[in-house]
Amino acid sequence: MKKLLLTLVLVTVTIILFAQSDYDIIDRNDYYIIKTGSSTKSDTKTVSDIMNLNDVEQLLGKSSKTIREYRETQDDYQETIEYNDGIILRIPESKHGSIKFHITSSNYTLLLKSGEQIKVGMNSNELSMIFPNSFAKRQIIQNINGYNGKTGMLVYFSFKRENKVFIEDAWISFIIGEDGILKEIKTVQPS
Amino acid sequence: MYSGLVIDSRGTFLPEQCVDDSYGNYITIRYTDLGGNTIDIKYAHLNKVDVHNGDIISVGQYIGKSGNTGNAGGIGIVPHLHVEIRENGTRVDPAPYFATNFSDEGSVIVPCDNSLN
Numbered sequence: 001m002k003k004l005l006l007t008l009v010l011v012t013v014t015i016i017l018f019a020q021s022d023y024d025i026i027d028r029n030d031y032y033i034i035k036t037g038s039s040t041k042s043d044t045k046t047v048s049d050i051m052n053l054n055d056v057e058q059l060l061g062k063s064s065k066t067i068r069e070y071r072e073t074q075d076d077y078q079e080t081i082e083y084n085d086g087i088i089l090r091i092p093e094s095k096h097g098s099i100k101f102h103i104t105s106s107n108y109t110l111l112l113k114s115g116e117q118i119k120v121g122m123n124s125n126e127l128s129m130i131f132p133n134s135f136a137k138r139q140i141i142q143n144i145n146g147y148n149g150k151t152g153m154l155v156y157f158s159f160k161r162e163n164k165v166f167i168e169d170a171w172i173s174f175i176i177g178e179d180g181i182l183k184e185i186k187t188v189q190p191s
Numbered sequence: 192m193y194s195g196l197v198i199d200s201r202g203t204f205l206p207e208q209c210v211d212d213s214y215g216n217y218i219t220i221r222y223t224d225l226g227g228n229t230i231d232i233k234y235a236h237l238n239k240v241d242v243h244n245g246d247i248i249s250v251g252q253y254i255g256k257s258g259n260t261g262n263a264g265g266i267g268i269v270p271h272l273h274v275e276i277r278e279n280g281t282r283v284d285p286a287p288y289f290a291t292n293f294s295d296e297g298s299v300i301v302p303c304d305n306s307l308n
Binding site: 069070071072073074075078090100188189190191 | 211212213214235261262263264271273282
């Protein structure tokens with residue numbers, strides 16, 4: 001047990017060396033997913049306000065498929081909502097965890113409250129202007145089937161409480177192809 | 192807690208194999224006190240499991256290698272160990288079991304490799 005605890009401490013120290021503060025952040029309560037070309041209205045829900053299938057379909061239209069999936073690490077269920085034209089969303093039924101998404105086409109846009117838009121197909125130079133710190137820390141992916149040679153860049157989620165910004169241990173991965181074009185946008189929430 | 196019993200384990204994931212919302216490879220060790228109360232400690236996201244169900248585990252014994260299997264955040268720079276504790280079957284805050292406080296900070300740069308699923 002002592003060896004295990006020592007290992008845990010060492011891992012933690014290593015993790016701190018890669019502190020998220022060196023990366024750009026997105027406030028979890030301050031961004032939207034919209035159909036590309038559409039605009040937000042006063043009643044458009046932010047991603048963090050999306051609670052169920054009805055919310056998603058009001059925002060993005062009728063989904064192609066929905067599946068109820070078991071989450072082993074949370075011991076609960078989530079609803080997986082798929083659109084054949086390039087996005088999958090996962091909404092937990094319980095309070096454990098937040099909505100997750102995976103965008104693979106330019107049909108859907110990530111819209112920040114600041115007005116900046118991010119979508120698959122944009123040039124990495126444009127991405128670097130929106131997230132300069134994270135872009136500076138991008139890495140070429142190696143030895144991963146389907147991702148070799150592509151570049152991974154992450155932007156951490158954050159939230160505000162009592163005027164203080166907290167950075168989460170969860171992020172959005174932006175996958176850039178060898179041609180310098182953004183290919184995928186995916187949330188990651190390790191457990 | 193000086194020795195425990197391996198009550199559950201899984202070692203079928205390839206090293207670094209990533210699956211959303213999964214423990215990946217794991218080992219669960221049960222400690223039982225004289226009153227019959229149980230404490231189950233699960234170590235998850237392992238790259239290698241080197242014990243079998245029914246094994247008795249002693250303090251300091253090698254049981255496996257930490258890694259990034261399951262929902263560990265993707266194949267990354269720093270493997271992380273998922274430690275989950277259940278007292279008499281109920282999940283509890285594991286913090287009191289550790290000798291130090293842990294930060295929530297972490298960093299993994301590449302995505303989950305679902306192509307390995």
